Amino acid sequence: MRQLMDYNKVNYFEKADSTKHREFIISQNNCILCGTVLELKHIADRGILEIKEEAFCPHCEVKTRTKTHALN
DSSP: OOOOOOTTOOOOSSOOOSHHHHHHHHHHHBOTTTOOBOEEEEEEETTTTEEEEEEEOTTTOOEEEEEEEEOO
8 A cells, every 4th residue: 555655744854845845855765656765775895985875665675776976
C-alpha cells in the first residue's frame, strides 16, 4: 500500500518554502514506489579518492540512485 506523503513533515536541514522545493526534497528522500524514507549507504575508496553513495528502499528493496563524489 502506498504511503501518503505529508508535505509538512520534511526531514531536511533547509527551510523549504515552496511546494516545488518540498516535492523535490521528498522525491530525493522517499521511495517513488511506496513512499518509504530511503536509506543511504556510503562506501569510501581512499585509493581513488571517491565516496560512492547508494540510496535504496528498505521496504521495496529497490536501489533508487547511485552517485559518486570526489574527495578533496
